[in-house]
Amino acid sequence: xxxxxxxxxxxxxxxxCATAFAPVAPTTRAPSVRAVKPLAAVPKESExxxxxxxxxxxxxxxxCATAFAP
Numbered sequence: 620x621x622x623x624x625x626x627x628x629x630x631x632x633x634x635x636c637a638t639a640f641a642p643v644a645p646t647t648r649a650p651s652v653r654a655v656k657p658l659a660a661v662p663k664e665s666e667x668x669x670x671x672x673x674x675x676x677x678x679x680x681x682x683c684a685t686a687f688a689p
Contacts, residue, residue, distance in 0.1 A: 624687060627687075
């Protein structure tokens, strides 16, 4: 089990280094600063999709923590 954890940590470190030094794609489609919409203009769907995204990320984090538990 210790070998598997070591390999997983080394793989994660390799991916982190590879993405850190990857070239940055230019973003010409969207400006860097966007105007803030008032809360009344934000549709309800975006709030639920944000909550679903947080729930998915939390579930992934819990799954990883469970997988690495001794």
